[in-house]
Every structure is written in structure tokens, then in C-alpha cells.
Amino acid sequence: GAQANEKVDIAALAFVSSAPLFIAKEKGYLADEGLDAEISIFQAAQPVAVAIASGDADFGVTAFTGGFFNLAAKGALKVIGAQLHEDPGYDGSAILASNAAFEAGLTSVDKLPGHSFALSQVGSSFHYMIGNVAEKAGFDPESVELKPLQSVPNMIGALKSGQVDSMIIVPHIAKPLANAGAAHIIGWVKDYVPYQVGGLFTSTENVEENREMVEKFVRAYQKGVADYRAALLATDADGKLVESDTTQEILEIVHKYVYANDPADKAYPKIRNGAMFITEEARLDVADVKAQVKWYQDRGYVSADADPAKFIDTSFIPALGQ
Amino acid sequence: MRLQIKGICHSYDQVEALRDIDFGIEPGEVVALIGPSGCGKSTLLSIIGGLLAPTRGEILICDKATPEGCLNPLTYVFQDFALLPWRTVAGNISLVLEDHGLSKADRDARVAEVLEQTNLWDFRDAYPKQLSGGMKQRVGIARALAVRPAALLMDEPLSALDAQTRILLLDEFAALFARTGMTAVYVTHNLNEAVRLANRVVALRRRPGTIKEIHTIDIPIAERREGMPELIAHESALWNLIRDEAIAADKELENVA
Amino acid sequence: MRLQIKGICHSYDQVEALRDIDFGIEPGEVVALIGPSGCGKSTLLSIIGGLLAPTRGEILICDKATPEGCLNPLTYVFQDFALLPWRTVAGNISLVLEDHGLSKADRDARVAEVLEQTNLWDFRDAYPKQLSGGMKQRVGIARALAVRPAALLMDEPLSALDAQTRILLLDEFAALFARTGMTAVYVTHNLNEAVRLANRVVALRRRPGTIKEIHTIDIPIAERREGMPELIAHESALWNLIRDEAIAADKELENVA
Amino acid sequence: MSHDISEVRAERQSAASPASQVRFRATGFNPKANPVAAWGFFVAVIALWQLGSSTGVISELAMPSPVAVAKALWQLIVTGDLWLHLGASLQRLVGGWIMGTVAGLFVGFLVGMFSWARSPGVAFVSALFPIPKIALLPLFIIWFGIGEPSKFATIAFGVFFPTVINTFGGVDNVQRNLIRMGQSFDLPMWSVIRKIILPGALPTILSGFRISSSIAIILLIAAEMIGAQYGIGALILAAGNLYQTDQLIAGVVVLSLLGLCVSWLLGRLDRWLLAWR
Amino acid sequence: MSHDISEVRAERQSAASPASQVRFRATGFNPKANPVAAWGFFVAVIALWQLGSSTGVISELAMPSPVAVAKALWQLIVTGDLWLHLGASLQRLVGGWIMGTVAGLFVGFLVGMFSWARSPGVAFVSALFPIPKIALLPLFIIWFGIGEPSKFATIAFGVFFPTVINTFGGVDNVQRNLIRMGQSFDLPMWSVIRKIILPGALPTILSGFRISSSIAIILLIAAEMIGAQYGIGALILAAGNLYQTDQLIAGVVVLSLLGLCVSWLLGRLDRWLLAWR
Numbered sequence A: 001g002a003q004a005n006e007k008v009d010i011a012a013l014a015f016v017s018s019a020p021l022f023i024a025k026e027k028g029y030l031a032d033e034g035l036d037a038e039i040s041i042f043q044a045a046q047p048v049a050v051a052i053a054s055g056d057a058d059f060g061v062t063a064f065t066g067g068f069f070n071l072a073a074k075g076a077l078k079v080i081g082a083q084l085h086e087d088p089g090y091d092g093s094a095i096l097a098s099n100a101a102f103e104a105g106l107t108s109v110d111k112l113p114g115h116s117f118a119l120s121q122v123g124s125s126f127h128y129m130i131g132n133v134a135e136k137a138g139f140d141p142e143s144v145e146l147k148p149l150q151s152v153p154n155m156i157g158a159l160k161s162g163q164v165d166s167m168i169i170v171p172h173i174a175k176p177l178a179n180a181g182a183a184h185i186i187g188w189v190k191d192y193v194p195y196q197v198g199g200l201f202t203s204t205e206n207v208e209e210n211r212e213m214v215e216k217f218v219r220a221y222q223k224g225v226a227d228y229r230a231a232l233l234a235t236d237a238d239g240k241l242v243e244s245d246t247t248q249e250i251l252e253i254v255h256k257y258v259y260a261n262d263p264a265d266k267a268y269p270k271i272r273n274g275a276m277f278i279t280e281e282a283r284l285d286v287a288d289v290k291a292q293v294k295w296y297q298d299r300g301y302v303s304a305d306a307d308p309a310k311f312i313d314t315s316f317i318p319a320l321g322q
Numbered sequence B, C: 001m002r003l004q005i006k007g008i009c010h011s012y013d014q015v016e017a018l019r020d021i022d023f024g025i026e027p028g029e030v031v032a033l034i035g036p037s038g039c040g041k042s043t044l045l046s047i048i049g050g051l052l053a054p055t056r057g058e059i060l061i062c063d064k065a066t067p068e069g070c071l072n073p074l075t076y077v078f079q080d081f082a083l084l085p086w087r088t089v090a091g092n093i094s095l096v097l098e099d100h101g102l103s104k105a106d107r108d109a110r111v112a113e114v115l116e117q118t119n120l121w122d123f124r125d126a127y128p129k130q131l132s133g134g135m136k137q138r139v140g141i142a143r144a145l146a147v148r149p150a151a152l153l154m155d156e157p158l159s160a161l162d163a164q165t166r167i168l169l170l171d172e173f174a175a176l177f178a179r180t181g182m183t184a185v186y187v188t189h190n191l192n193e194a195v196r197l198a199n200r201v202v203a204l205r206r207r208p209g210t211i212k213e214i215h216t217i218d219i220p221i222a223e224r225r226e227g228m229p230e231l232i233a234h235e236s237a238l239w240n241l242i243r244d245e246a247i248a249a250d251k252e253l254e255n256v257a
Numbered sequence D, E: 001m002s003h004d005i006s007e008v009r010a011e012r013q014s015a016a017s018p019a020s021q022v023r024f025r026a027t028g029f030n031p032k033a034n035p036v037a038a039w040g041f042f043v044a045v046i047a048l049w050q051l052g053s054s055t056g057v058i059s060e061l062a063m064p065s066p067v068a069v070a071k072a073l074w075q076l077i078v079t080g081d082l083w084l085h086l087g088a089s090l091q092r093l094v095g096g097w098i099m100g101t102v103a104g105l106f107v108g109f110l111v112g113m114f115s116w117a118r119s120p121g122v123a124f125v126s127a128l129f130p131i132p133k134i135a136l137l138p139l140f141i142i143w144f145g146i147g148e149p150s151k152f153a154t155i156a157f158g159v160f161f162p163t164v165i166n167t168f169g170g171v172d173n174v175q176r177n178l179i180r181m182g183q184s185f186d187l188p189m190w191s192v193i194r195k196i197i198l199p200g201a202l203p204t205i206l207s208g209f210r211i212s213s214s215i216a217i218i219l220l221i222a223a224e225m226i227g228a229q230y231g232i233g234a235l236i237l238a239a240g241n242l243y244q245t246d247q248l249i250a251g252v253v254v255l256s257l258l259g260l261c262v263s264w265l266l267g268r269l270d271r272w273l274l275a276w277r
């Protein structure tokens, strides 16, 4: 690297979705690029984007939401790569029905109309997912009664106690719930793909004035993604997830940040359950992001002047399918 | 109605306010209570009116004759008038008639009667805030008269008024007592009022309040006039009686914090 | 100090309170202002003291001689005492000396002097709430004397006190005026006070306040005594002067809502 | 000592004008209300704000321009969404406020009149009043579910405590001499309560309504955090989440206006019930 | 007419005892404070609550038992987490409160004393006071970032408005006759402000501190909604999110106790500054 030990601040959530960042840092990929990286863990997705827009941090990864697109539309952010992606070959978010609703007949996705659906907030990724699922499953999204409950735990509580009929949730929550008999999985979001869950982004200022640093960062991130894929997404011939020789090493690294309070034997299965698909080289599904923006815009959640072409920058990582 | 005050003692938490007060009040008599500030005049009047339970002693009603239609034999007239600001003059008076099973017509008749007596008829629909101090106290008197009391208990009824209004009402009180032969206990600081209105003046000593002297003024109330030399003589006698204690009371710290 | 009140008129928003008031106040003279409630006595006194700007007319200081060390020639004594509750007696007095460039020693000396004069030395460290009404007003007087005023302006200084304390302080005022030869304007409702203290009594008519009569009492203040027949005669004369208007004022609705 | 005093005096005399009129000295300290200044101030603030937005001094990210807010508001009106939101919120406000107020008045009167209720009531209220209602939302979900009851409960709880405080304050403030007057005329206890204490406490209770209605409006957001599809609070939350700051401020403006309306209504109620003042 | 009156009278006389003593009639309506009753009430409520929990009448999900809460609290104390949380929160409380109070006092005095500030100030405050601070959180993040400044700002904003209202109320409440007295003695304006208005407004200002400190505590949760790792508000939010109701109630208890402490401190301040009352 030209400049040794340039400082970069990374905003991340303590989720498996941020794992490539943790790997890049712990395995020294960032240091190799001459970047002195500091990771701050945030409690919620929204502030990650704000922190980058306001210049408090340099890079971040979170899920796409209406709020994210609105913020990006104001010009302070650039999406430069991918985070999770729903892929038909891997378990992603599951569609759950409460026990009561399941017994009353909500046994498949096409029966959702007329039922209530828990989400954290209007315009959140949950909102998009149910809308997307509804469209592709061929029913009117308006026919599902939305219940914004502010937080995921509230959603789980409401589903468990039967106060709402359904929700969509990440696999590492969905599977244990279903296994414990607290809810029923009635479908998977991966059956309604494509869906680009989230992205890697930085500030416009960095892209315009510090391209070199962004390039270095992207290289390190991609190495992290490659390790993640090799360790956590390895499959056998039948497409079943298997352990590779790096799996234990990567789990150990991720465990430093995710479920850090749990012992390894409890944390590792959770991490494995939560390890959703990430595209090779972290290529962004630009077409889907554009579709998402349009979906939000059609419903008035994102301002009409938000132009994905302006806040997506594929000059660092080529778009998926290019 | 004849009242007998028997061995009344009263202590507030730490203060002994009254000790062994004994005297009688004859029917039709006006008794003035005087004494320096804090000697227990208000305390004694509250006890007589049943608004304060004495520590010891009792107030006996010896002769139970009450006027016809009397609803409240011992009736208080308050220094600060105690009018309900949300009721009109007529409403304030009818308040005290409402819970005695009188018909509406009876109540209205009584209200009209006392309003006429106190020259307040034109103001029956006025609210207290629209009245001058003197008129407010006349409403207080009217309200007291409406229950046809056997005795009026008056705690400095004129002291909240200005000097000129006080002179005017004093004349009205004198006329009222002379005309009706009402029994009354009249607490005052103002010796001039005491000698104008009272048949007997009970002078109290300061803390604990005891009777210093009972002074009789044997001029018929109807014949008394402002500035009568006899009255001035009585007034000086009373002043000499309480002067030293009044000076001491004034000097005293009211709150030794 | 000789004051000339010249053509004073004053109107509040809608009420015409004073019209064409003209009179002079000689050095060393005590002038009492009397009149029915609402005739504009307080308004006139505030105008004299520069606390209210008259609608028309002016107050002229013709002879500027002031006592030595005078800090505030026209000094007000308030009916409600206007003591700062968070300052002690001495602190209340020194308040009015603080912004005149006096040294601490000078201030303390003046405070001590007026405390002695008003018999308050023992209470110099008491707070107002610890004082009786009469003592509070004595602090008010002490504060006024501390600035060595050319004239005292007193708005019903005794009316917030009870009858007995009033008699006591009235004596003190008479002694003070007799001793110091102080110029004073004294507003009162109480004719008894007016005839005890004033060299001349200005009687005002009601709304708009105009001068009805200026009544001279030519007995030296030091020689006046409570109950003197001459004084009683003066008092009756004044009462006759304002009686009808006082009755009308009392009858009047103060707020025709 | 007398030396510097006469100096002071000499200064003062020389400072006085030779015309020697008594000087007016009771100036100031009597601020006057001036509605025009108030409106002018608002107009000025909004104009400045618009200017700042137009010139880019205030970035759009930090604060939407007044025009954008007005547009968002207009949009809410023409799409009819505003009435949907407002209707849902008003129902919650009115329902929750009435529940909290009725309970608060009842407890307040008990605390104000009876020794047995006094200390426990006061202690209870002062221990629970400062608890932030948002803190209890997770429990409210369990107790009252995610439907309307939990929203009513949030507002009712917020309204209850200040109403108790004001009511017993009002009862305490009833002049004791009026009560004594009633008793001196042998009025029965129920008459004393109904004819003296109740009307006497009314002014304080009504002024308490101003506080409790403001609190109810403030708590609307908390109430609509859970499971509300419509409502001004839900609108603001969603707008905040979507970083639609123009809609967010539009929602806040609606709350402000709602507050003004309620305070105007209470003013009318005041004037009607307290005409005797 | 006289017929039924005499009937009434006959009844009353027959009801009177033959001993014919004057009856005491000024009963009741004078509730007495009774600290023992207050404590007894608390003990009784907690005992009942524990009983309900132990017998299962109150499900563990709906409300943790007092013992569980005490355990959670104890756990917080022994692990030292409590001090971490409390330290972080106290810093925010004190910082935010001081900022809001200083600004509020300044504006309040202006509004209380000067006509030019009066109407605009009052209008401004009454328009912005009822805005729920949570509604503005998304903007606060943009304006003040996600660090401590936005937490200070949330609390400071909450404290500012009631302080303004109380301060100018206090200035208004200074007896005009005291100000006139000062002026009648020709005290300079600055002296009138410092020696009469300031101490005269102090009681109201101090009682305003009680309100503003309660508001500050209530807003702690809102302030710590964004990016707070430590703090009682963050603790409660996290506990609520995890449905650890015992920790949640423990946090609420800490807030309650904090409120009591502050009110005790203010009581001392009162007694010290207002000894003259």
C-alpha cells in the first residue's frame, strides 16, 4: 500500500451478516492493505447508515430498508457491494405462522390474505419481503394486516402468544422456534427470489476523494467474503451444507463478535443457522435493488426522486451478472 | 336561648390557648369578646359554635327556646365573609336552606325576606366578586339571618372592611341588635365596636387566655351614639384594661423560627 | 421641601380617576388625603411619588432644600409594608442604602440609628415572617427614615393592622411627626387617623376625583389626644363631608361583570 | 462619614434637571402581551428557515424546508390519509384520557378528603409517576395485548397520575373557611362535598386537564409504537424510520395543532364552567 | 309554610340529646399525613404482589415477582453493572439538565421581564413544548450524531421548555409591590433584578426544578434509545427487548429511586435557599 496504516472506521451490527468484516479484520486482510481498521458495533441498523452519511464512520453493511434508500437518495451514501442475498440453494428467511393460526388453517403462504403479519416498522425489510412474497405468490399485499411492533423480540413475543398470525424472520430464529413447536414454518423467502437483502456502503465523500482507500477496503472485504463462503456455505453434491476445513477457524473468529456471551457449543449452531448466502466477490444484485426502490416508491415510502443509479456505484465491484 | 360556658380549656399542639373560661350568655344579650392578639378569642368562639372541640369543659344550652323556623341555632358570621364565589347572592343564601327539607317556595320566600332586610334585593343575582366588601358582609349577615338563628356568633365581622364602610355597617348592626333583640357573641379588636354594640364586654388575658374582667355597659344599644362621652369613657376603661398586654403582644415575635 | 401639585389629571384605560387636582404642600406640613373608596387617593399619591405618570399636570418641587444625607427626597411607605421576605430587618433597611455609594460602615451606622429610633434594635436579625404586623410597619418606617427623606408619602400605612396595634402605631406616628417636623402626605380611610396626624385634610370627591374641600386642623400635633372633643368635632365635620359619597361607593358594584 | 454623604447628595442634586419636576421612576418590569409580535416571530422563523433551506445552509438531510413540510401535509390531506391517522389517534386520545381522568379524579378525591387514603395515595403516586411509560411497553403488550387496549392503557396511565395530583391539590386548595362555613350551618357531608368542595376544586382540576391532555398527546407516540397501522404517532414513527423528514415534521405539526385545539377547547370549558371567576 | 318548618325543628330538637351540649360539627375534610400508613401500604402491596406471584395468580410472564426483581437488582449490584449504567445515565442527566436549565433560565428571565420577548417567547414555547421528544429522535441523530451529544440534547430539550415556563411564571409572581418599592427608592434596574426579582422568583424556579428533573429522568429512556451501550434507559430497553421482565422492573425501580433521591436533594436545596420562608 502507498500509505501505511490509514485509519478507517467500520460500523457493523453483531450479526452473522457482518461476518466478512470481522474475518477481514481478524485475519489481517485489512492490515495487509495498510488499513488500520476499527469496528464499532451498533445496536440497530438505522444508525449505521446515519453514521456513514454524517461521516462518523467510513464503511458499513446493513439490510436495505425504505429509510436506507431515503437517506441514500439525499446523496451522502454510495452502495458499493453486497451483503446477504437470498439464493434458492440456501436457507434464508422463513415465513412463520403462529400455532393458533396454523391450526386454524394458515398452512401455506397463499392462505396469508386476511391474516395479520408482524413487522418491526413500516418500510422495513420485513415490509418489503411480505410485499415481494405477496406479489410473487399472487395475492394482494393489502389483504395482509400489518402490525408494526418496533423490534424483533416484540414480533417473536406476539407470534408466540398468538397475537399475530404470521411473520418473516431470519433462519437462526425461525428454525429454533419451529423445532421448539412454538411456530410453524409455512414457506421460505428463497422461493420468491431474487432478493438482495443488504449492501456494503461508504460515504460519497470517500468514493470521490479517497478512491484508493475504498479500493483497498473492498479487496479486503472480498477476501473476507471468500473465506465466509468457503467456511460457511460449503455444500456436498446434494446441496446440503457441510463443514469445510476452515469452518471451525471462521466460526471462532465470528464468535468473537456474534453471540459473544454464549459458550461456543451454543453459539456455533446459531452462527451456522444464521449464515445466509452471500454472492461471490460480494457482487450486488443491482437489478433487484432497483426493483426494491421502485416497490418502495410505488407505495410512497421512498421519495420519487430517489435514483438507484445515483447511489449505486459498481466501479469497485461489478454488478451481479455482469 | 341561654348559653353557659363551663370550664373551657383548650390547647393546640404546644400552645395553651384558653384556661378555665366560665361565663353565661343571657337570651337577647350581646356579649363582646376583646383581648390582645392571640389571646384565644377566635378559639373560644369556635368552641361555642361547635366548630372546635375543647380540650376540657363544655358549652351548655340551658334554655332551649329557639325562634320559630330556626334551622341552625348557633350561627357563625365569618370575618372573611366565606361566600361561595360560584353562587350568586341569592344562591349563597339559599345554600344554607337547601338541606333542611324546605320547599323551593319556602326557601325563596326566606331569601327574599333577608335580602329585603339587608337592602340587597337589587343585587340578588350578582356574584360575590361584583360586590364591595361591605356588601359581601351584608350577604354574610343575610345568610345568617335566613336560618333564623337563636344566637349569632361573629368573629371580627367588620375587620376586613375599610374604615368608612365599617362605620356604616356598625350602625346597621346596632340597629339590627336593637330591633331584633338577637343574642350575639361578638369578637372584636376594636374597642369602639365593643362599646357601641355590647351589653357586656368580656376582656381576656393573653396566653393562656383567661377572663381578666367582665365589663358591663348599661346604656340601651338603641340609645348609643358615636362620640357619646359615656361611651368614650367606657372605651378608655377597656383600653386601660388591655393596653399593656396589647403592647406586649405586638412586640412579640410571632414565629421564633 | 415644598411641593406643588399642579393640574393633575389621570385616566386609567377607561376610568377617569383624577381631574384637575391643585394644591401645595408646605415644608414640615402633614397633609391627609381622605375620600371614599376609589376616589383616586392612591393614584394621586403614586403620581406625587413618581411611581405613576399622570395623564396631565405635573408635580413641582419648588424649594429644593433636603435634609443632610438625603438619598431619596420623596419616600413611600407602603400599606402592605413591602418588606423583602428573604432579608432580615437590618437587610431590608440596608437594601435602600446599598446603591448610593455609601461605605459599609456608613450604612451600618444609619441602619443602627433608625433601628434605635423605631425600637427595633433587638429584632435586627429577624425575618419579616417572624414579626407582627405592627413591627413590620415599623420596619417600613425605619427603612423610609434611613434614606433621610424630605417628605414621607404614606398610603394607608395602618390599615393592614388590627385595631389595637393601629392605636399604638398612631401614637408613634404622631410623636414622630411632632419630633422631626417631617413633611408628609398621608392617605387614609380612617378619619380618626386624619384628625390625629394632619395639619390639613384634603377631601376628595368620587370619580372623577376632584378636591371637595381642604380642611385645616389648627391644633399642634403634639397636643392632640385621643378623645379630645375638638378632634371629635373635626372628625364629625369630615364624616359629614364624605358620608353620602362613602355610602354610594359602598353600594356600587365594583365589577359589573 | 457625613462628608461623603453630602458629596453623594451634591451629585444627585446637580444631576437633577433645573425644572425640578418629580421624575417618573416606575419603568419596565411589566411585559405586555403582543399577539402581533408572536405571529410576526413565527412568520420570521419560518421565513428564515425557508431561506436557510433554499440557500442550502440547512441541509435537506438535517431539516426539511417549510415548503416540503407543507407539501407533505397537503399530500396527507388530499390522499385522505390524514383523516385516517387523525381518526385513529383521536379515538385513542379520547378513550385513554377519559379512562385516566375518571380513575384519577376518583383517587384524587379520596386522597384529598380522607386521612386513610392520604399518605398511601401520595406515596403511591410519587413512586409511580416518574416511571417512563415507554419502559413499561413490553409489559403492556403482555398485559393488554397489541391491540387498542394497550394504547388506551399507555395514555390512561400517563394521564392518571397528574390527574390524581391535581385533584387532591384542588381539594386541598378549597378554602377551609368555606368548608367550615358549610359545617357551621350543619350541611350534611355529601352537600359539603357536592356544593363546596367539588366546585371549589374545579379550577385546579380544569387547569390539570391542560397538563394531562398535553401528556396524552405526547404519549400518543409511545402508545402507537406497538401494532398501530394508523395514527399520527404511527405516522411519525414510520416517517422517522423511513427518514422522510418532511412527513415527520408534518406529523409533528399536526400534533402541535392538536395541542392548540385541545387547549382552545379547554379554554372554552374554563370560561363556561368558571364564569363566576 | 311555617307548618313544615316547625316539624323540621321538632325533629331536630328531639334528635338532640337531653344533656343539650353544643355538638362538635367540624369533622373530617382535613386529611392528615401519616408516613407509617405510606410505608405500610408499600409493604402490603409488595407482599400481595409476592403472594400473587408465588401462588401463580400473577404469571411470571406478566409480572416478575418482587423476589425475582430484587434478585435481578442484586445481580446488577454485585456484577458492578449497575454502577456502569448508573454512571453513564447520571452523566447524561446532569449534563442535559444543566444545559436545558441554563438556557431555560436565560430565556425565561427575558420573557418574564421584557415586552419584546414576551409574546414571541410564550408562543414559541407553547408551540414546541408539546412535541414529543421521541418524535424528533431521527432528526437528533442527524443533528447531534449518535454519541453523547444527541443524548444530552434530548434531555436538554425536554428540560428547556418547562424551565422557561416556570422561570417567567416565577418572575411574574414576584410581588409587583416589592418591585415598586425598589423603584420608589430609586434602586438601579440591575439591583432590582438581582436583589428583588431573582430571589423573588427563586421559589417558583426551584419548584420548577422538581418538574424538570422528573422530565429528565423520564426522557432518559428516549435519550438512550439511540446508540447507548450503558445507561439505565439502555438497560431497560435491552431488558424489554429480551423480555427479561425482572431486569426491566429492576431498572424501573432504579429510576424510581433516582427520582426520589433527586427530589430529596431538591428538598435540601429548597430548605437551604429558602430558609427565609
Ligand SMILES: Nc1ncnc2c1ncn2[C@@H]1O[C@H](COP(=O)(O)OP(=O)(O)OP(=O)(O)O)[C@@H](O)[C@H]1O
Binding pocket: B012, B013, B015, B017, B035, B036, B037, B038, B039, B040, B041, B042, B043, B044, B189, B207
Ligand atoms: N390551628 C392552630 N394550631 C396551633 N396554634 C393555634 C392554632 N390556632 C390558633 N393558635 C394559637 O392559639 C392562640 C389563640 O389563637 P386565636 O386565633 O384564638 O387568638 P385570637 O384572640 O383570635 O387572635 P387574633 O386577635 O389575632 O384573631 C394563639 O396563640 C395562636 O397562635
Ligand SMILES: Nc1ncnc2c1ncn2[C@@H]1O[C@H](COP(=O)(O)OP(=O)(O)OP(=O)(O)O)[C@@H](O)[C@H]1O
Binding pocket: C012, C013, C015, C017, C035, C036, C037, C038, C039, C040, C041, C042, C043, C044, C189, C207
Ligand atoms: N391599574 C388600574 N387600572 C384601571 N383602573 C384603575 C387602576 N388602579 C385604579 N383604578 C381605578 O381608578 C380609580 C381610583 O383608584 P385608586 O386606587 O386611586 O382609589 P383609592 O382612592 O386609593 O381607593 P381605595 O380607598 O379603595 O384605596 C378607581 O375607580 C379604580 O377602580
Ligand SMILES: [Mg+2]
Binding pocket: B041, B042, B043
Ligand atoms: Mg381571631
Ligand SMILES: [Mg+2]
Binding pocket: C041, C042, C043
Ligand atoms: Mg388606595
